[in-house]
Amino acid sequence: MSFPGKEIGEFSALAQWQIEEIKKGLDEADRGEFASEQEVEQLLKRLTRWRPAGNCRFRTRTGKGNGLVSE
Numbered sequence: 001m002s003f004p005g006k007e008i009g010e011f012s013a014l015a016q017w018q019i020e021e022i023k024k025g026l027d028e029a030d031r032g033e034f035a036s037e038q039e040v041e042q043l044l045k046r047l048t049r050w051r052p053a054g055n056c057r058f059r060t061r062t063g064k065g066n067g068l069v070s071e
Contacts, residue, residue: 028034035043
């Protein structure tokens with residue numbers, strides 16, 4: 001049996017963490033601390049690089065299928 005109080009506490013802790021990170025980011029922005037254009041480009045390249053998930057691949061070359069399929 002799950003008690004709502006536990007979930008509320010976990011949500012509250014997560015929300016508090018997010019609020020603290022947002023405040024840190026705003027403080028950095030107020031000090032003029034921003035990522036350079038090159039740093040942003042490198043981050044975007046890293047985050048958008050295609051990587052297969054395990055032994056699955058995404059069918060796009062043939063146009064067949066619309067999701068991950070096992071090899």
